[in-house]
Amino acid sequence: RAGRTPRGAGEASVAENEPARNKLVQAWGVFGVVAYLSYGIAKVVPIVLEGLGSIEEPWQWGLLAVTLLFFAYVEGYKGFQLGFSPRVVSRGWVVSQEAAEAPFWHKVLAPAFCIGYFHGTTKRVITSWAVTTVIFLVVVGVRQLANPYRAIIDAGVIVGLMWGVISIIVLYVQSLQTEKPPEFDPALPEDTPYMAPPSA
Template identity: 40%
Template structure:
């Protein structure tokens, strides 16, 4: 795709996704920080360190930086180039690949969303410190994802071509 600076629709879509990530980080951070005020066993410290490192790499780097974040901006660029009223109104969902995407992207995006919701429901049942340990890893992954999305957003504003396809039909 030819580089295109982000216009109003792309800005709305990308900023909407940024807000979703930011809300999750703000909501989970106090629970994650609560772990620091607790007396953790050596096993719990080990799980915390390994889990945070694992999430930083798998969720933050592989999931967000290499796939999700550039795809959000690539889809925002396509939305600007081919705006339709419904897609513009639902731009954050469009940019996340939840509407008007290839069959594979739709299936992947919706399965991820349902899986994440299921995990959130399950993690809410955990007692501290385990819930905080899980949330600490998630916060690190989301924070890396947020920084990554802002990075690609800035590149998109400058008109850069994203390193992943937009997966539009």
């Protein structure tokens, strides 16, 4: 019939329009963030192991359980799995594009690009830096607490960070298998040289 698009023509057209990507840059961006979070976990683990040994009361164990559940849901599930992690992977696909006008330093600082510290919407960049600042201030404040309370809060932080690391890796592997990024807005600025993912 006249005007009918042949089967598969749409998919072929999309594939032809897909920009070339550098897989090494993509992996560097995503796993650079994973390494950043893992470093945070490694620094806190010894503090937690030492501090939990000072728990003496049953209610303190109960406080630990509640804290772990709270951080798992708020930081791990809502913060990382539903927001941070898919954004990191989505922006990892973006920064890996071999766009002619894209600055080379974007590739060098791909992990920071994936987090959203630069080359994002104004809201995205401000939010990324604000969240990092708040986390830093919380860390400084928690250091002032005596054990076991410092260890209890840090244990919750570990759970949240581990959730984040795992969710990033899972989403990235899934994106490689499906050959497309997560359906999540990478929050690119209007003057970006990159092509937004079709799913965005």
